[in-house]
Amino acid sequence: MFDNLIDPTIGSADDGGPDPVTLASRPETLAGLRLGLLANPKRNAEQFLDQVARLLAEQHGVKPVLARMKHDITDTAPERILDDLRTQCDVVVIGVGDCGSCSASAVADGLLLEQAGIPAAVICSDAFRVSADAMAGLRGAPGYQYVTTPHPVANLSPDGVRDRAAAALPAVVGLLTRPGATASS
Amino acid sequence: MTATSLTDPVEQARAVAEYCYEQGWTDGLPVVPATKAGIEEFLAAAGRAPDEIIGSVAHLRRSVTVAQAAANAIMAGCRPEYFPVVLAAWQALHLERSVRGAWQSTSGPAPLIVVNGPVRSRLGINCAGGVFGPGFRANATIARAIGLIVRNGYGVRPHELEQATQGVPGRWSLCLGENEELSPWEPFSAVGGVAPGVDAVSAVLIRCCEYVDNRATDSAEAVLTDLADTLARIGAFVGGGHSSGGLVLGPEHAQLLGQAGYSRAGVQQWLFTRAVRDRADLAAAGKGDGPGSDPAQAGAAFRMMPSAAGIPILVAGAANAAISMVFRPFGWAPWSGRAVPVAWPPADPEV
Numbered sequence: 001m002f003d004n005l006i007d008p009t010i011g012s013a014d015d016g017g018p019d020p021v022t023l024a025s026r027p028e029t030l031a032g033l034r035l036g037l038l039a040n041p042k043r044n045a046e047q048f049l050d051q052v053a054r055l056l057a058e059q060h061g062v063k064p065v066l067a068r069m070k071h072d073i074t075d076t077a078p079e080r081i082l083d084d085l086r087t088q089c090d091v092v093v094i095g096v097g098d099c100g101s102c103s104a105s106a107v108a109d110g111l112l113l114e115q116a117g118i119p120a121a122v123i124c125s126d127a128f129r130v131s132a133d134a135m136a137g138l139r140g141a142p143g144y145q146y147v148t149t150p151h152p153v154a155n156l157s158p159d160g161v162r163d164r165a166a167a168a169l170p171a172v173v174g175l176l177t178r179p180g181a182t183a184s185s
Numbered sequence: 186m187t188a189t190s191l192t193d194p195v196e197q198a199r200a201v202a203e204y205c206y207e208q209g210w211t212d213g214l215p216v217v218p219a220t221k222a223g224i225e226e227f228l229a230a231a232g233r234a235p236d237e238i239i240g241s242v243a244h245l246r247r248s249v250t251v252a253q254a255a256a257n258a259i260m261a262g263c264r265p266e267y268f269p270v271v272l273a274a275w276q277a278l279h280l281e282r283s284v285r286g287a288w289q290s291t292s293g294p295a296p297l298i299v300v301n302g303p304v305r306s307r308l309g310i311n312c313a314g315g316v317f318g319p320g321f322r323a324n325a326t327i328a329r330a331i332g333l334i335v336r337n338g339y340g341v342r343p344h345e346l347e348q349a350t351q352g353v354p355g356r357w358s359l360c361l362g363e364n365e366e367l368s369p370w371e372p373f374s375a376v377g378g379v380a381p382g383v384d385a386v387s388a389v390l391i392r393c394c395e396y397v398d399n400r401a402t403d404s405a406e407a408v409l410t411d412l413a414d415t416l417a418r419i420g421a422f423v424g425g426g427h428s429s430g431g432l433v434l435g436p437e438h439a440q441l442l443g444q445a446g447y448s449r450a451g452v453q454q455w456l457f458t459r460a461v462r463d464r465a466d467l468a469a470a471g472k473g474d475g476p477g478s479d480p481a482q483a484g485a486a487f488r489m490m491p492s493a494a495g496i497p498i499l500v501a502g503a504a505n506a507a508i509s510m511v512f513r514p515f516g517w518a519p520w521s522g523r524a525v526p527v528a529w530p531p532a533d534p535e536v
Contacts, residue, residue, distance in 0.1 A: 002201055006219040008210055008260060008337040011253040012238055018246065074286035075244050100289040100348030105244055131289065134345045138245060 018140030021111050024119045026177050027090070031061035036089030036118075038077055038109055039069045043154040044161050045096045048123070051165030052093055052172055060173060065089060070109075073102040077109050086116045091176050095123030097146075098153045103128035104135035107146060111139045121175040123168060127151035147171040205260070209342070212332055212357060216260035227255035230265035231272055232530025239272065240279055242288075242339050245346070249275075249338035254330070257337055261330035267308060267323055269527050270386060271330045274298045274360070277388035277525040278331065283516030287390050288341040293349025294390040294515035296331055298360040299499055301374035302384035304527055305362035312362030314503035316433075317355065317394070317510075324360045332357025353393050361501050367436035368500035369443025376449065376497075377524025384527035389431065389497055390515040392421070399438070400507040405445035408438055408507075409455050415511045416460040416496075417489045419470045428489040429514040430460065431497035436504040449498050457493040461486035495519035 027033060037053055039046040046069055053064040066088050070077040077085075085092050094110050097103030103124045110120035124132045126148040136144035149168050156164060191197065202215040210216060228235055228251065235252035242248075251272070258271050278284050278296050287294050300310050311321040318324050341347045349356075363373045374385035395418075399411045416430040432452075434442070442452055464487050467473045490496050497520045502508070514520055 002204055002218070004220050005201065005204070006221065006224060006256045007208075008219060008253060008256040008333065009340065011250050011338055012236070012248045074289070100291045100346075101286040103348075104289065104346060108244060128348060130344060131346050131348050138340075138346075 018138060021115055021139060021141040021144075023114045023141070023144075024117045026119050028177065029060075030056065030091065030173065030176060033062050033090040034065040034088065035062040036065065036085045036092040037067040038081065038085060038092060038094045039067070040073050040096070040102045040106065041069060041071055042073065042096065042098055042102055044156055045098070045153070047158065047161045048096050048149075048153060048165055049093055051162050052123075052169065055166060055169050056093075056172070059169070062091070073099060074105055076105055076112055082109070082112055085113060086118055089118060092118055092120045093123065093172060094120055095147075096149065096153050097122065097124035097128055097132060098151060100128065100131055104131045107132045107135045107144060108139055110146065111136070111141050111144065114141075119176050121172045122146040123149060123172070125149055125151035125153055145175060147175060210260065210333075210337055212329065212336060216333070217262055219256035219259040223259045224252055224255045226265045227258060227263075227268045228252065230530070231255075231269045231528070233272070239275060240334075240338070242285065245339060245341070247339045249334055253338050254334050257333035258326075258330040261333050262322065262326040263330050264308075264322075264326075267327055267330075269529055270300060270304065270308065270310075270323075270384075271327050273386035273525045273527045274327060274331055274388055275334065277386050277521075277523070278390070280521040280523050280525070281388065281390055282518035282521065283390055283514075287515060288335050288339060289346050289348055290515070291348050291350045292392050292515060293347075293352035293356060294392050295353040295356040295359050296328065297389050297391045297512060298328055298331070299373055299387045300360065300362045300385075301365060301372040301379070301387070301524070302382060302527070304384035305365075310360070310362040312364040312501050314505065316361045316364075316501040316503075318358055318361075324362075325358055328358045328360035353391070359391070361433070363499050364436055364501045367504055368439055370439070370449045370500070373497070373499040374524035377522060379524040379526050384529070385524040386527060387524040389512075389520045391431075392513040392515050394433070394510045394512045397509045397511060398507070399509075403441065405442050405447060408441060409452065410459070412509065412511065413456050413460040416456060417462050419462060419466060419472065421513050422467065422472055422489060424472065425517045427491045427517075429495075429516075429519065430456075430490055431512045431514055431520065432499070433502070433510040433512060434498060434500050435502040435506065435508045435510075436500060437507040438509045439500040440504070441507070450493065452498060453493040453496045456496055457488065457490045460489045462489060463487070491519045494522065497522075
């Protein structure tokens, strides 16, 4: 209708749409698999993942082999950390996305690992579904599934973190093992 | 819309405004339509190539070109001659280490854009009464252009990737000129490394302003005490090694301090030393488990400001009341301390 009007969202010619992400195939069982953790520096994130790892080891026989923390909440994890996770782990748990930037970037990290064939379970708080979903779309994986835990996480006591991790465990296991559970179109 | 109304240019203008809303291109207020001819005017005013990339966010896979910035500046209501200032402000923001996560942050910070140099009078950038706006086209539209570039260029929109809990009043409207003429000190841009008298823009992301109204004293130290009290407020402390703070001093406070012999650095040092809290105060507010809780430091006051130089101080407003504003730089990284010279096209320096 207004042919002469410039679309202000169109920028560099290099800004193409994302390539669709092929998600990693899922193992039937987690027993004996090497588990990696990727935490962000938000309060309780590392503790939450530690509790998930403990439960995965106790109840599902995984072997926690690597725990890394990234120090930037906005960007994806540094390549050296992603490399370690890709080469030393069979499955990875990521989180906790409990802020505007880190929820989106946790999803982005998950998709980088999925692309390398590593099943990932990303944990975000339920307050940040929108930004997590937006990042999944931006990264070529609309509908990418992740685990949600009630917001907030930062103010939980150690007991509270333990309870939350236990509550999240079935969904984490589901995302890491159930074929087709990680994508919807 | 009827066929008759479509032939009416005024009705067409309204229809274009509605169309821009429907596309999701606006910040909630109407925008001026951007056209190819308009963009060419803006590019000429800045002497810049259209395809030059002036900002990228790798994690969002988006970058912004000069032409795209021009489109958004037009939409914001800028005149072409404002565009070099918009570009300098954009560059200054990208010097801030905290900028990468700012647009998605729950804290919803606002760019505070500060303009120095003769460009203030040439473009009508207000630096006196009502400096935080509204009412002045250059101030309002330069700041708004930045917001539209973030929205349309980086694709960061509220309730999507933008996750501000409440946001900051004036998020895309804080552009002010420093009142150099009534400041006792060198221009703010000189602190940022640009010679006095050169057009320059500085920017810092902030999480709101809080007034300090002190018309009751002629004591510089009394005013400093009042300012330090607000700087040291616990609510603004979000953990980490320190809080943050800066000042937009009204001319009356600035002149009182200047006449008492304080340089800008002297004011900064005074405030850094005295904007402190007892660690017990932090603990009482539930914020006692950070670096301030170090048992080795027990009993010592906790310095709320990152450093003396990390308290940005500028002067703006009217000399009609002894009122100043404390602002809160966003994030743990202090202000970059750098200003960006405005790049005018070489052939036509006097726009």
